[in-house]
Amino acid sequence: MKILTKNLTLALGIGMAIFACSETKDKTEEVDQLEMEQTQPKTNMEDKTITTQIMSKSGSDLAGMVTFKEVADGSLDVTVALRGIAPGEHAVHLHETGDCSAPDGKSAGGHWNPLGVEHGHRLEDEEFHKGDIGNITIGEDSTGTFNMQVEGWSIEGDSTTNILNKAVIVHAGPDDFTSQPSGAAGPRIGCGVIAK
Structure with missing residues (x-):
């Protein structure tokens, strides 16, 4: 035992x-x-997404968000969602300086144009500013969304592609895509700084 x-x-x-x-x-x-x-190193694509809040300028009631997301081919998927502005077409551009401190948004400078070319239509013209995006259509309910995939933009790329520290500007009117240097889109009614 x-x-x-x-x-x-x-x-x-x-x-x-x-x-x-x-x-x-x-x-x-x-x-x-x-x-x-x-x-x-982190390779998750979610790490390459930036959301920018758009603040009202020039006495407008605009509010909104712009989302930039890097996709597999290296381009950026851009979604603009706005509310509180007049129905119709409104120009949206990237401007050269990430500064929205001025009441009229002019602290953001001119269009982002690192290549020094003429303003134009991104989808139709051979030459256009890097900051040229297009027009967003706002419905009768004062809301609207716009989406496009943009080649030649990056998050933290070189100086000719990097969108960080630029400003998103929304204008009171549409871009006519021909008037120089900015498409005769009228006052700046919204501004947001693109930052991490």
């Missing part, structure tokens, strides 16, 4: 030691995996 008890105690002790070693190994592997994940 003493031998049986001794053998059972020995077997139980060996089993507990094996279990403890296995548990320690599992915890070590978990820690190693976590450390490896923390040191790997």
